[in-house]
Amino acid sequence: MIDVVIAGGGYVGLSLAVSVKKAAPHLAVTLIDGAPEHAWKKDERASAIIAAAAQMLDVLGIWSEIEPEAEPIKRMVITDSKTADPVRPVFLTFEEGGVDGRPFAHMVPNVALVGALRKAAAALGVDIRASAVAKDFKSGDHSVAVTLASGDVIEARLLVACDGVRSKLRDAAGIKTVDFDYGQSGIVTTVEHERPHDGTAEEHFLPAGPFATLPLKNNRSSLVWTELTRDAERLIASDDLVFEEELERRFGHKLGALKVVGARQAFPLGLTLARDFIAPRFALAGDAAHGIHPISGQGLNLGFKDVAALAETIVDADRLGLDIGWLAVLERYQSWRRFDTFRMGVTTDVLNRLFSNDATPIRALRDFGLGLVDRMPSLKAFFIRQASGLGGQGEPKLLGGQPI
Template sequence: MAGKADLVIAGGGFAGLGLALALKTELGAGFSVVIVDPVLGKGPSRDPRSSSIATGARRFLEKLGVWQAVADQAQPILDMVITDSKLDDPIRPSFLSFAGDVEPGEPFGHMVENRLLLDALVARAETLGVELRGQGASVSRYKLTEDGITAELPSGDDIATQLLAAADGGRSRLREQAGIAMHGWDYGQSGIVTTVEHELDHEGRAEEHFLPAGPFAILPLTGRRSSLVWTERTGEANRILSLDDAGFHAELERRFGLKLGELKVIGPRAAFPLSMRIARNFIADRLALVGDAAHIIHPIAGQGLNMGIRDAAALAECVVDAAALGLDIGSPDVLERYQRWRRFDTVSMGIATDGLNRLFSNDHDAIRLVRDVGLGLVERFPAAKRLFIREATGLTGTVPRLMR
């Protein structure tokens, strides 16, 4: 016989954990949530990446009681500089810079190591009474019933629920079972990620160098450390990753420069293929897609994780409002509201990041001239810069309550 829960979430990443915490925070102990993910219960996270947490996402995490656990290890982004040059240009002039607070004393973003934030989310979920099923457990399929949906686990410990949230990543099996197509393309690029230590203080400054192969982002971490997101054509990325330490350091220094003094790679290096994929629908019968199961975009604007958190905040609000009225939280009306809310925003961001990547990941002199003139114009108009900052913070459009 199947167990029961008000909501089942397949996937214990940022979006899945954020959704669970939002619902427990808003609806209390009487609302039962189960997260199923094979990684849960295997000890501290080993995710080597770091992420930019926009203002809206940071407010969300703060209201869930999570941010407080990582605040001391989160680096405020106080300034951002954008350059556009060829790889071997001796000088990389700054065409655009962003500085300032969203509100007094509130930076427009922070950098946090993924492993720290994931561990804080899991710890908070345990405190609030979210049931975590890990150690190899997964939701392999689902079955619709007369009055709900059943999450099927390979172990046979199925869970009957009103709503199933698919937060099981870009290769979501639940999305595939629902017959929801993903539309998009591969970029032929890979993002190399690692962490470096440098001799001089970054002073909270993020830098994004637009190079012909793609953006090379230097993102400040606490101490004299920075996280790198280094975009290359996939073949070149594989070549660079295969180099010995000295060869990798030489390639890194060509792109990073010596502005922050001597460099030392202190984190593992890895590469991830880059693509854009957006689900044709974000919902099916009693099923909602959140995070990478619904969308994957280019990291050029650092919005991937923030979009997943916004999905979680929006779906939680739809569920909370329905529950407050005594309605079925898995009904078509509830899910349609979520889809209307999130799909347009997602498509808009996907188009924007795709356009930026295509505009800057090339070496055509005429295009470089046009884009550099455009960057210079934005630099000269404070109102335009404020608009870009506001968009990057996740505080435009209809903002979920927990992100305000």
Template sequence: MLDVVIGGGGYVGLSLALALKQSEPDMKVALVDLRPRSAIENDPRASAIAAAASRMLDQLGVWHQLQDDAQPINDMIVTDSKLHDSVRPVYLTFDGEVEEGEPFAHMVPNNRMVGALHDEAVREGVTIIAPESIDDFSTDAASVTIRLRSGEMLHSRLLVAADGVRSKLRGLAGIPVNRWDYKQSGIVTTVAHERPHNGRAEEHFLPSGPFAILPLTGNRSSIVWTEKPLEAQRLVNGDEFTFEIELERRFGRHLGELSLDGPRAAFPLSLTLARSFIGNRFVLAGDAAHGIHPIAGQGLNYGFKDVAALAEVLVDAHRLGLDIGAAHILERYQTWRRFDTYRMGVTTDMLNRLFSNDFDVVRGVRDFGLGLVERMPFMKKMFIGEAAGTTGTTPKLLIGNPI
């Protein structure tokens, strides 16, 4: 009998497995992942890792493996303009430190982060079953019976779904979702530029949606570019020259000549919120529980918050000799995470609606609001704390403490 089976081998599934195994080595933890180990290395994206998440990764023993590839975000500027405007006024600026010497975020390549988590989980004794998938499962009062695609059966006290925003396991559990299609796509790619970025992140609010320039190591930046789906597909599938022309119109020339430094991809954007985060011996974590707009760059970090909270709840119960799959144990996790997640989902939804339009009256109101925030240091400090993941009731791992 296993203690926990995790479906999904991304950053959420791997960090949860690692956190449980490091905290309680006698726990029997297995992770089922559809992808082979080699697929992890082919992810071209990079993510903003908030200060709280980097503390957790440090506690899990992987941050030191990422530091050579981690680019601190030293400051951030926010502009709001039309695409053809020759000048983009800066309405809001943020300094990048939560504490002295600690940036509020780092940019880290996804393949390096997930690869480091995978290797550390293997070293700690997590059983990784890949490439494999969960075909079905059933629960009773004492356990979960899990059927793999190969026909193998697993028996566990708890099943955790960490298999992404289109979670198959969530569907098998019969948990409904509230979903809103933004009719937008997020284009992601990496660009090289002539001049150094000096660790500055930029968010330009344009009529089609936010255009984010996020610093990477060297003279490179990660781009997250919001467009209407048809336009996004045209840009991603078209020739490189056209793409670079359209990119430069949005990026500008302040960092000199631009060139693509990685593949282009487009992902549909939507708001997806599970109506419950738990079921009978079943838990949702990460994007399986909540998929939010990238306008605030918090999707990945909210997944790490789920991991830290769920690991703490399960480890506490295990140490007390309690049934980690019992409803009242899982309810503690849901109470901890659900409201916070819904709040961020609503916030990102409102921000996207407010900034993804070209109405002059709305533009005037929002620019006035940005200007007010710029003149209120306590408000800016609050926003930095939110971006760093240090607000609210913070799980131990996100403070940098062991469970």
């Protein structure tokens, strides 16, 4: 019998498999990856990895492999204006120095992240099954039977669903969600510019939603551009000239001429929060447990926090001789993660409603608030520590840079 079956071969599923196997090599871990063998190599996106998640990846032995591809975010600038405004006043700046002299986040190409995790998983003996899909499951007193689309059945002590925001396994478990569609889509692409960004990330709050530019290696930046869904679809379908013209209106000319060098993709934005994170012999992690607005750049990092908490729950239970799939054991994971996730979901929801709004009184209020924070160094330091994931009380060991 397998000890842990993980459904989903993205960064959450892979990092959970690596975390469990590294701390408890005797546990049998199978990862079911619905994508074809090398599909991950085609992902042109990049992700923000906060300092706590970088510490976790360092403990797992892969940060040294990722770091050469990672670009530190040294400075964060926040502006608020209309798209056509000739001047964009800066209301809030997080200067270089980060947390304890370290960058509070790095931008990492998804290919580098997933590639390093897959290499580590293979080295540790994780059984990775590509092009396999977990279709259904049935929990019993002592095991869970996981049925694959091929008809094969895998017996395990615990099933973890990391199969995305539209998780089929979450539905099969009967776990309800809180859902809201923002009517927005996030356009993601990569641009190349003439002048260096110097490690500066910028977030422009525009009437349709935030327009974020995030630094990458070699004079490139990753864009997360929020628009109303109908406008995003129009932009994605437009020719290169129209797309780049609209892009320049938002990006500006401070870094010189721009060239789009990555594929254009658009993703619908909404809020999805699972009401429960666990069921008998079953747990949710990553986007299967929560999908939030990218306004805070915390979506991927919430998944890493899930991994750190769930891996520690599994390994500690195993060391105590407890059944790792027992509902009472999994309650520890749920209590660790559910409140933090709901708090982040509500925070991003409020921020999006507040800043994706062109009403003059609301703009004046939010700009006053940003300016107030900018003039209070202790408050800025608090927010940057929160954003970095460092300094929290009772956090899982991996996020604090300690092995389980």
